[in-house]
Amino acid sequence: MTIEVSSLKELVEQASGDDRSPDTQEYFVNMGPQHPSTHGVLRLVLKLDGERVLRCIPVLGYIHRSIEKISEHMNYMNCVHLTDRMDYLSSIMNNWAVSKAVEEAAGIEVNSRIQYIRTIFAELERIQSHQLWWGVLGMDLGAFTPFLYGIRDREVLNDVMEETVGARLTMNYVLPGGLMADIHPNFVHRVKEFIKYFRPKLDEYDDLLTNNVIIQERLRNVGVLSAQTAVQYGATGPVLRGSGVAFDLRKDHPYGVYDQADFEVPVGTVGDSWDRYWVRVEEMRQSLNIVEQLLDNIPPGDFLVKKLNSKIKIPEGRYYSQLETARGILGVFIASDKKDEPYRMHYRSPNFNNLWCLEPMIKGDYIASLIGAMSSLDLVIPDIDR
């Protein structure tokens, strides 16, 4: 059997010929690689009929940094630090995912203090990530004020996390066997202050954007993704839950101390951009609940169970571990050949599969709807390119 490998040029030429009606002329438009609403370097090749999108072909690789290949020449401790450059809004969760994979493979048990702190930081970062997404969604749809509001509240949380972590964006905090540092003495107090500050702000978000007629009109019944399509197209995280599939690793396969906290998993019904919006706003409330419950129960103990710089060796074999980040499941695959470097390291990044859902979502819809639909996917491009 011969297998044909085509190129983008051939694909575009091929698509130029088909389903052409005598009345209209279809044409191709490049959106990106530097378009303000793609939040990075994503190029979409759009086939349009007037304002209708007939095809939407994502073109990737503009910022590919071959993290997987570089990891093959690094020990496991160093691999962790590459991951917070992937999805920089879920950097601690990415660190945790790799640390969890290494710990499971090498058989390292961490104490419950570490698990509590990791869970709290993961939830704080989920809030932070959703705050930025919320502001940016408003900006994509033409409203600038939400962006200022989102950033304003994110700064407050940033200050709290910076005190412990020392960074504001690509935060390196979790490593195999524990944490970089213990929490700052002010941490618990300041997080409590933040919760008190942010709860009313969430209601303000609702007044500003959620109950806004223009936003509702731009998001409702736009970019509908049915539950079946979402599953088949590999969606995870809020995109999958917006389509009505109640799947959350934190609930279904608990890690950290998520089984100690009482929280709900918000699930949409229609699967349109509005449902994905609502799911994320609701997730911020739930994350606040989780943090609030765990904050007073952080047990005493060490913040690191294994000495730093020790070269971790993993027994021969293949390992797979996953974790729910702000955008969905981050899967970490390790193939080990008994050395202290991975033989092969692979990341299943959530945005990679979520982006694939864009074409079924937007086919036949207006190009203006594409912006809202894409914004509701909450894409981070470095995570796709890796």
Place this chain on the structure above:
Amino acid sequence: MEREALQAAVCELDSAVRPLDENADRAAVIVEASALPAIIRRLRDEPEFAFAQLLDHVAVDWIDRGQFELIYQLYSFKHKHFLSVSVLVPREDPRVPTLCRVHPVAEWQEREVYDLFGVLYEDHPDLRRLFLEDDWIGFPLRKDYQDDFMLDRPR
């Protein structure tokens, strides 16, 4: 279903399926390449398994054995269990039937593996490079890949 029970049940599906020892807490099997789409389809459709989602597709270059290992990670929302399905293909002529008809997401994931490993997917509707340019020579994640720009670091 427990890991061992699930693994045994999957192996009963077809003679082309054998259990695989994996140092992880999930069931793992190894399948012959020609039987792959049929088995993945049965795993998706039979209510006993209901593996509805293809979560991930990974390739490993076992250069000493002259083989590529292609690993498919499946998840069942109904039973909340994971399964990893492996296929071994020779390095000189790496071919495997595509899973696009069973899980549409495979189209995307297989393009990534083609791009970086050069595995050819039979009947793939749109096999193209995904991250690299169309005229890129070689497959960067192969262990014997050489490039002028690669740093030759002392080890």
